[in-house]
Amino acid sequence: MESFLISPSFLVAACAALIYIVAGAFRRLFLSPVAQFPGPTLAALTFWYEFYYDVLCKGRYTWKIQELHELYGPVVRINPHELHIFDPAFYDSVYVGPSRRTDKWAYSARMFGTSLAAVGTTGHELHRLRRSALNGFFSKRSISKLEPTIQRVIEHACHQLQSRGLNGRILDLRNFFAAFSADVIGEVAFGSGYGLLDKPDFEPGWQKLMMDLSRATHLMKQFPWAYSILNSIPPYLVSLVHPLTKRLFDIRSDVHLKIEQTRVSIKEPNYLGAKEKENPTVLHSILSSPNLPTPELTTPRLEDEAFTLLGAGTITTAHTLTSILYYILASPVIRFQLEAELSAQQSLGLKVLEHLPYLTAVISEGLRLSFGVSHRLPRVSPDTALNYHNTIDGKQHDYTIPPSVPISMTQMFTHLDPTIYASPHTFKPSRWLASTCATDEEKEELRLRKQHLIPFSKGTRMCAGMYLAYAELYLMVGALFAPDGLGRKMKLFETSVEDVECVHDFFNPSPKLGSKGMRVVLENNF
Numbered sequence: 012m013e014s015f016l017i018s019p020s021f022l023v024a025a026c027a028a029l030i031y032i033v034a035g036a037f038r039r040l041f042l043s044p045v046a047q048f049p050g051p052t053l054a055a056l057t058f059w060y061e062f063y064y065d066v067l068c069k070g071r072y073t074w075k076i077q078e079l080h081e082l083y084g085p086v087v088r089i090n091p092h093e094l095h096i097f098d099p100a101f102y103d104s105v106y107v108g109p110s111r112r113t114d115k116w117a118y119s120a121r122m123f124g125t126s127l128a129a130v131g132t133t134g135h136e137l138h139r140l141r142r143s144a145l146n147g148f149f150s151k152r153s154i155s156k157l158e159p160t161i162q163r164v165i166e167h168a169c170h171q172l173q174s175r176g177l178n179g180r181i182l183d184l185r186n187f188f189a190a191f192s193a194d195v196i197g198e199v200a201f202g203s204g205y206g207l208l209d210k211p212d213f214e215p216g217w218q219k220l221m222m223d224l225s226r227a228t229h230l231m232k233q234f235p236w237a238y239s240i241l242n243s244i245p246p247y248l249v250s251l252v253h254p255l256t257k258r259l260f261d262i263r264s265d266v267h268l269k270i271e272q273t274r275v276s277i278k279e280p281n282y283l284g285a286k287e288k289e290n291p292t293v294l295h296s297i298l299s300s301p302n303l304p305t306p307e308l309t310t311p312r313l314e315d316e317a318f319t320l321l322g323a324g325t326i327t328t329a330h331t332l333t334s335i336l337y338y339i340l341a342s343p344v345i346r347f348q349l350e351a352e353l354s355a356q357q358s359l360g361l362k363v364l365e366h367l368p369y370l371t372a373v374i375s376e377g378l379r380l381s382f383g384v385s386h387r388l389p390r391v392s393p394d395t396a397l398n399y400h401n402t403i404d405g406k407q408h409d410y411t412i413p414p415s416v417p418i419s420m421t422q423m424f425t426h427l428d429p430t431i432y433a434s435p436h437t438f439k440p441s442r443w444l445a446s447t448c449a450t451d452e453e454k455e456e457l458r459l460r461k462q463h464l465i466p467f468s469k470g471t472r473m474c475a476g477m478y479l480a481y482a483e484l485y486l487m488v489g490a491l492f493a494p495d496g497l498g499r500k501m502k503l504f505e506t507s508v509e510d511v512e513c514v515h516d517f518f519n520p521s522p523k524l525g526s527k528g529m530r531v532v533l534e535n536n537f
């Protein structure tokens with residue numbers, strides 16, 4: 012062993028490795044386009060810094076970034092290549108519309124393991140193309156046509172909730188809403204639900220699986236090859252090690268089958284007269300999109316796209332609904348006002364609900380405190396330098412951020428900024444209500460609050476399913492607190508704010524690990 016360590020070939024290899032590391036460190040510290048920006052040296056040197064907080068400390072880098080801003084100011088270098096900005100006023104300069112080319116940074120795009128889907132597409136042009144095939148299906152107009160389908164799933168969900176909650180049985184709304192949001196996507200996007208609402212206890216494994224996948228995004232980012240390895244292992248072997256993934260593979264096979272069936276059905280001569288014309292699935296929509304060239308219509312790509320919808324639309328919507336329900340049930344005053352507003356309505360269709368001021372305020376406040384996603388969202392502006400100027404606490408901050416530098420911001424920081432939202436951790440729907448005798452200053456403050464509510468992000472990469480999400484939120488909360496709604500019977504069971512409040516960033520927000528869920532019982536339900 013000793014002789015190996017002093018052998019010439021070992022010494023050459025060791026010297027080469029040392030030179031490589033020192034040169035790499037020198038390049039990152041002094042030659043990088045972000046070398047002049049403030050931040051911890053360790054973060055500038057290596058991604059292991061972020062790994063430590065996000066992987067070893069379980070999704071805690073977001074809070075460390077917050078501390079770094081207190082130390083270094085509004086613009087901080089948080090890893091060898093990326094700058095993070097903590098200044099809500101700058102949001103619209105980073106998350107822009109199609110007029111400025113905006114890429115996703117490859118390092119963060121690979122978090123999702125779906126490089127063929129819009130969400131994992133890095134380049135601006137290809138993303139615009141892929142996104143155009145989704146936009147029609149998820150437009151406000153199309154979603155309003157899907158209202159009867161969503162209503163049907165809600166009726167079924169409430170029926171199941173009532174029967175599961177008989178005799179004071181404890182119900183976990185976190186699992187309930189995860190099953191609900193997945194079944195909605197199944198119904199509206201693929202033509203049939205996944206039956207999760209019919210499973211015992213609303214299949215708790217589903218919510219857990221979605222959160223496990225969400226948590227794995229930190230590893231995907233750091234070790235992209237892990238996904239290729241996982242993909243090459245036969246599904247039955249993966250299911251042996253992680254039994255929950257069996258359901259995922261089943262869904263993937265189902266999606267595969269539906270893609271092939273849709274491919275055949277749209278070629279049929281009477282396709283446009285068929286029932287699909289009334290209720291086209293997202294697969295019909297993509298496969299008959301006039302803009303997509305043939306390479307964009309392969310089965311693996313469509314599988315990625317379809318699968319993303321399930322991932323993107325399940326935990327986000329479920330977490331928002333869970334948070335909203337917690338805050339309503341925890342506050343008799345809020346509950347009373349909501350019930351009073353809903354009791355005064357003749358009908359509770361989506362168009363009516365969307366115009367109810369108090370319900371809208373409750374939903375906005377729920378979206379504010381559930382953040383959308385808890386992770387920062389990096390964007391790259393390949394052609395344009397961005398200029399940042401602001402004076403904070405009497406200190407001037409001026410930066411020119413060169414083109415192609417990944418820049419990220421975090422929705423949670425904006426939603427909890429006390430200069431925009433007073434007492435930011437308090438669930439306070441009244442902050443969204445316009446008073447008839449408001450002063451100009453108060454009107455301006457309300458405008459700013461609305462402008463800074465960004466759970467779906469903004470710009471070209473903003474959420475594709477926003478209108479579907481809003482429809483689910485309005486219709487579900489409306490149904491639960493309607494005069495005969497089940498929400499009126501609900502009582503929290505051994506649940507506190509710690510069971511909904513985000514303390515781990517697994518891309519999706521997670522409450523404390525070990526939480527037993529958002530548990531309720533239904534009173535007088537025998």
Ligand code: HEM
Pocket residue numbers: 129130131142196319320321323324325327328331382383384388466467468471472473474475476477479480
């Ligand atoms: C309250 C519920 C929801 C919230 C807060 C939310 C939030 C977000 C956010 C912040 C992004 C940007 C992610 C990024 O930049 O990497 C996003 C992307 C996306 N969301 Fe949602 N989402 C919700 C529900 C849904 C639903 C129901 C669907 C559809 C079934 C959906 C589909 C998508 C898709 C496809 C993307 C990728 C868009 C792209 O990259 O072009 N989302 N969502």
